[in-house]
Amino acid sequence: MKASYITIEREYGSGGTKIARALAQATGVPCYGEEVLEEVSRRYGVSIDEIQKYEETVSNSLLYSMFVLGQAAAGKHDMLTREGHIFVAEQQVIQTFARQGRAIFLGHCACEALKDFSGVIRVFIRCSDADARQKRIVEDYHIAPERAEATRKRFDKKRANYYSANTTKKWDNAANYDIVLDSGMLGTDGCVSALKGFLI
Numbered sequence: 543m544k545a546s547y548i549t550i551e552r553e554y555g556s557g558g559t560k561i562a563r564a565l566a567q568a569t570g571v572p573c574y575g576e577e578v579l580e581e582v583s584r585r586y587g588v589s590i591d592e593i594q595k596y597e598e599t600v601s602n603s604l605l606y607s608m609f610v611l612g613q614a615a616a617g618k619h620d621m622l623t624r625e626g627h628i629f630v631a632e633q634q635v636i637q638t639f640a641r642q643g644r645a646i647f648l649g650h651c652a653c654e655a656l657k658d659f660s661g662v663i664r665v666f667i668r669c670s671d672a673d674a675r676q677k678r679i680v681e682d683y684h685i686a687p688e689r690a691e692a693t694r695k696r697f698d699k700k701r702a703n704y705y706s707a708n709t710t711k712k713w714d715n716a717a718n719y720d721i722v723l724d725s726g727m728l729g730t731d732g733c734v735s736a737l738k739g740f741l742i
Contacts, residue, residue: 545740546644546661549652551705551713554697555675555690557725558667560682561733562648568734569741574639575648581635588628596628597704629708644741649701651708653718663740666719667733671726 548565552558559575566573583590629651636655639645647656653664669675679690705713716722723733 543663543740544661545663547640547647547652547656547659548645548663548665548737548740549647549656550665550667551649551653551701551719552667553669553675553714554694554701555679556667556669557678557682557730557733559648561667561723561725561730561737562646564730564734565737565741566646568738571644571646571741572639573646573648574636575650578632578635578639578647578650581638582628582631585635586627586631588631593628593632598700646741651705654709663721663737664719665737666714666716666722667725668714668722669726670724674726 550558550562552561562573562575565571579590579593582588582593632650633655636647636650636652637659639647640656640659653662656662669678675694676687676690679685679694680687683693685693702713705711709718711718721736723736725733728736
C-alpha cells in the first residue's frame with residue numbers, strides 16, 4: 543500500500559522526531575510537527591507557550607473528551623473551552639497541510655484530524671532499550687542524567703493525556719495504530735527503512 547499520509551505518535555526518548563525528519567529527507571515528503579504549533583500561533587494569535595501549557599494540563603476525563611469531540615463534530619466551536627478551541631485549531635491546521643499534498647505528521651493527534659482522509663498509516667514508535675532511551679534524552683535534549691527518567695515520565699504522561707482527551711483512546715495501545723516500531727531494536731535507520739516504502 544502506498545500512503546498519502548503517515549501520522550507518528552512516539553514515546554519520549556524514542557527518537558521519533560529524528561525518525562520523522564529523516565523519513566521526510568529520504569522521501570522528499572514534508573514533515574509537520576512543531577510547524578503545526580507555529581501555524582496555530584500565527585493564525586489565532588495564541589503563543590506557542592500557551593498551546594504547550596494546554597497540552598501539558600489537558601484533562602483526561604472521558605466526559606471532557608466526549609464534550610470536546612461532540613462540540614467540534616457539530617461545529618459548535620462557540621461552546622468550546624479555550625483548550626477545546628486550541629485542539630480544534632490544531633486539527634484544522636493539520637487538515638490544511640494535508641490538503642496541500644502528501645505529508646508526515648508528528649504528534650498532535652494527527653490520526654484524529656485525518657480520520658476521514660484516505661491513505662493514512664498510523665504509526666507508534668517506542669523504545670524498549672532503556673539505556674538507549676536515557677542516552678538519547680541526555681544527548682538530544684540536554685537533560686541531566688539524574689533527571690532523564692523523571693522527564694521521560696512527565697512527557698509520556700502529557701502525551702498520553704492529550705491523546706486520550708482528544709480521541710478517547712489509549713495513547714500506547716497498539717490496536718490504535720497500523721504499525722508499531724521499536725527504535726531500541728531497529729535504530730533510526732531501521733525505522734526509516736521500514737516506513738520509506740509506504741511513501742516511495
